[in-house]
Amino acid sequence: MAGKIEARLKELGLELPKAAAPAANYVPYVxxxxxxxxxxxxxxxxGELKFLGKVGQDFTVDEGKEAAKLCALNIIAQLREAAGGDLDRVKRIVRLGAFVNSTxxxxxxxxxxxxxSDLIVAVFGESGKHARAAVSAGALPRNVAVEIEAVAELS
Structure with missing residues (x-):
C-alpha cells in the first residue's frame, strides 16, 4: 500500500525522476x-539535462520556476532513497539552499x-514549510538554470 506522501504525489499528478547518481566525488545524500x-x-x-542557460536571459521567471520544480522533484527522489523508500518517514523539510544561474x-x-518551495509544501503540507536561501550564481554546473540542496528530518 502506498504511503500518504506517495498518494499525495499521485493526487498532484507528479512523477518522481530516478534518483540521480553523483556526477563527481560526492554522495547524493548523507x-x-x-x-x-x-x-x-x-x-x-x-539522465537528461533540462533548462540549460540563464534566467533573465534564456528563461523567464516562470520558466525558472519550472526548473526549480524539477530540482524539487529530484530532491524528493533522493529523500525517498534516504528514507529507505518510505517518504512518510520525512518528518520535516528543514532548509533549501538554492542557486539561480542568472544575469x-x-x-x-x-x-x-x-x-x-511551493511544490515541497504542496507535497509535504505543513511539514514542508522550510527555511531557505535563494541566491544568484554567475554560472552553475553543466550550465543548468537552477541547483537546490536540502536538509530534511526523518522520523
Missing amino acids: VSGNLVFIAGQITLWN PDFTQQPEVINGA
Whole structure:
C-alpha cells in the first residue's frame, strides 16, 4: 500500500525522476542522526539535462520556476532513497539552499525558487514549510538554470 506522501504525489499528478547518481566525488545524500543532507540537485530528468542557460536571459521567471520544480522533484527522489523508500518517514523539510544561474542584474531569485518551495509544501503540507536561501550564481554546473540542496528530518 502506498504511503500518504506517495498518494499525495499521485493526487498532484507528479512523477518522481530516478534518483540521480553523483556526477563527481560526492554522495547524493548523507544521513546524520535524524537529518538528511541532500546534495545539490539540478535540472535533470532521468539522465537528461533540462533548462540549460540563464534566467533573465534564456528563461523567464516562470520558466525558472519550472526548473526549480524539477530540482524539487529530484530532491524528493533522493529523500525517498534516504528514507529507505518510505517518504512518510520525512518528518520535516528543514532548509533549501538554492542557486539561480542568472544575469548580473537579475533580482527575482526568490520568485524563481518559489517553484520548488511551493511544490515541497504542496507535497509535504505543513511539514514542508522550510527555511531557505535563494541566491544568484554567475554560472552553475553543466550550465543548468537552477541547483537546490536540502536538509530534511526523518522520523
